[in-house]
Amino acid sequence: MVMEIVCPAGTPAALRAAVKAGAHTIYCGFADETNARNFPGLNFSRAEMAEGIAFAHARGAKVLVAINTYPRAGDESLWHAAVADAETAGADAVILADLGLLAYAAGNHPNLRRHLSVQAAAANADIINFYGAEFGVKRVVLPRVLSVPEIAAINKETEIETEVFVFGGLCVMAEGRCSLSSYATGLSPNMNGVCSPASHVDYVEDAGALSAKLGGYTIHAVGADEPAPYPTLCKGCFTAGEKTAHLFEDPVSLNAEHLIPQLAKAGVTALKIEGRQRSRSYVAQVVKNFRAAVEAVDQGRALPEGMLARLSEGQAVTTGAYKKTWR
Amino acid sequence: MEHQDALTIPRFPSLLARTLRYLPLAPVSLALTRLTQNMAKQNAAMFRRLGAHDHACFLLDPTDLPVTLCLEPRGGHPKVSLHRHPPAADARIAGPLAALIGLVHGAYDGDALFFSRDLVIEGDTAAALALRNAVDDAELDLSAEVEALSGPFAQPLHKLIELAERRTGVALTRHEEDFLW
Numbered sequence: 001m002v003m004e005i006v007c008p009a010g011t012p013a014a015l016r017a018a019v020k021a022g023a024h025t026i027y028c029g030f031a032d033e034t035n036a037r038n039f040p041g042l043n044f045s046r047a048e049m050a051e052g053i054a055f056a057h058a059r060g061a062k063v064l065v066a067i068n069t070y071p072r073a074g075d076e077s078l079w080h081a082a083v084a085d086a087e088t089a090g091a092d093a094v095i096l097a098d099l100g101l102l103a104y105a106a107g108n109h110p111n112l113r114r115h116l117s118v119q120a121a122a123a124n125a126d127i128i129n130f131y132g133a134e135f136g137v138k139r140v141v142l143p144r145v146l147s148v149p150e151i152a153a154i155n156k157e158t159e160i161e162t163e164v165f166v167f168g169g170l171c172v173m174a175e176g177r178c179s180l181s182s183y184a185t186g187l188s189p190n191m192n193g194v195c196s197p198a199s200h201v202d203y204v205e206d207a208g209a210l211s212a213k214l215g216g217y218t219i220h221a222v223g224a225d226e227p228a229p230y231p232t233l234c235k236g237c238f239t240a241g242e243k244t245a246h247l248f249e250d251p252v253s254l255n256a257e258h259l260i261p262q263l264a265k266a267g268v269t270a271l272k273i274e275g276r277q278r279s280r281s282y283v284a285q286v287v288k289n290f291r292a293a294v295e296a297v298d299q300g301r302a303l304p305e306g307m308l309a310r311l312s313e314g315q316a317v318t319t320g321a322y323k324k325t326w327r
Numbered sequence: 328m329e330h331q332d333a334l335t336i337p338r339f340p341s342l343l344a345r346t347l348r349y350l351p352l353a354p355v356s357l358a359l360t361r362l363t364q365n366m367a368k369q370n371a372a373m374f375r376r377l378g379a380h381d382h383a384c385f386l387l388d389p390t391d392l393p394v395t396l397c398l399e400p401r402g403g404h405p406k407v408s409l410h411r412h413p414p415a416a417d418a419r420i421a422g423p424l425a426a427l428i429g430l431v432h433g434a435y436d437g438d439a440l441f442f443s444r445d446l447v448i449e450g451d452t453a454a455a456l457a458l459r460n461a462v463d464d465a466e467l468d469l470s471a472e473v474e475a476l477s478g479p480f481a482q483p484l485h486k487l488i489e490l491a492e493r494r495t496g497v498a499l500t501r502h503e504e505d506f507l508w
Contacts, residue, residue, distance in 0.1 A: 010460065011376075011460060011463060013463060013465070014464070039456060040378060040453045040454070040456045040460065041376045041377065041378065041380075041456060041457035041460030041464075197453070198455075199451075199453040202452060203447075203448055203449060203452065204449070205449065224444075226444075227443060227444065228441055228442045228443075231452075277438070278436055278437075278438055279430075279433065279435070279436040279437055279438070279459075280464075280466075281433050281436045282436040282438070282439065285436075
């Protein structure tokens with residue numbers, strides 16, 4: 001069976017591009033704090049969501065609605081409304097992270113399929129089975145901390161589908177629990193749906209050198225011939241003592257296209273592409289490549305040569321935790 | 328970790344660029360404003376996507392041309408002006424003309440061009456991001472918009488644009504999203 005390609009869409013145009021390029025499934029969010037890509041100019045109104053879902057369904061594709069931030073005390077109704085509106089719009093599933101919201105969705109919208117967001121950081125079979133038993137979760141997006149053998153071990157102990165990231169930006173290792181952005185800006189992906197908000201980011205070019213600032217703090221500066229620096233603290237470059245280095249992680253993107261055969265053998269159901277903040281051009285290109293790759297794997301053919309290099313943030317790629325060479 | 332090759336963006340011919348120093352800015356600005364206002368009528372959603380930034384001033388700076396373009400969305404009643412010396416603006420987006428046009432036509436990815444340093448963003452990053460996302464969603468075709476205002480010259484202009492696109496490799500019209508990758 002062909003592995004499912006789950007593709008990002010930050011705008012209706014990106015959703016259409018993804019469907020036309022061959023995505024089996026598209027994930028997107030409403031234009032508010034309920035999803036973890038709450039960026040300026042991005043996301044869907046209620047009407048756009050309904051239209052996008054109708055467009056996808058007419059062409060045999062599914063749409064998942066990410067409601068994967070953590071409801072703020074006293075404002076839970078915003079998140080509850082998002083779940084209800086996703087169901088009304090015809091979503092095939094909602095992607096949730098918060099335990100309370102999962103309980104709310106299971107109790108009030110039992111027929112709406114529930115997926116567990118990567119933001120929940122469920123990284124072993126016990127917790128995954130707990131989410132399945134208590135909240136009827138049908139699929140779990142695994143955090144990007146697991147090796148391929150660890151994913152295989154999880155799939156042996158659970159009937160719940162697993163979805164793994166194969167391409168795009170990497171996140172600091174404790175997804176859903178990271179407060180780095182809050183320290184510099186007061187806003188975080190967990191609560192506000194935005195990591196390193198653009199309103200707090202400044203890029204300053206001086207004689208070819210480019211500095212990235214977040215909340216007024218310079219977090220990385222590069223020379224004229226280097227790739228532009230990330231605006232996130234986790235990929236910043238800092239000096240401690242006499243050593244200057246990327247303290248948390250290197251500014252690289254994930255590209256696990258060559259691991260698709262191993263991920264298939266490990267029992268993974270779906271392959272997820274990161275990048276709801278990216279353009280429709282990115283979406284179309286990445287989907288075409290991965291669709292061709294999963295079909296080749298399904299038919300026992302060699303993987304086609306990828307063309308994804310230029311689309312990588314930071315201009316460098318890694319297989320991340322899937323191959324833990326540092327162990 | 329593997330490092331990747333950057334994309335080559337076509338540059339505007341420098342000799343031709345030099346002749347643009349003598350471009351009459353006022354009439355061209357008027358024509359561009361009319362073109363943009365026409366597009367605004369067909370693409371109201373693009374201006375809604377700008378949200379809080381729909382009255383910002385954006386400086387679009389083709390680095391291979393001797394002029395810069397100031398775009399003021401003015402809540403859906405846009406104004407465009409050309410300048411030989413860039414005026415103050417909320418955000419500046421700079422890069423080769425081919426990159427800026429390619430972004431509008433969905434041929435390039437803005438993040439990829441930014442990280443490869445083909446595109447420079449200065450000033451209000453949130454405003455620049457909102458503009459980038461709004462334009463990307465609008466699926467604009469600048470050539471089709473110009474042709475629509477060209478009356479009987481539309482057909483020969485279309486053929487000329489097609490020829491120029493083939494010769495230069497610049498995405499002068501809207502194609503499938505992965506046209507140039």
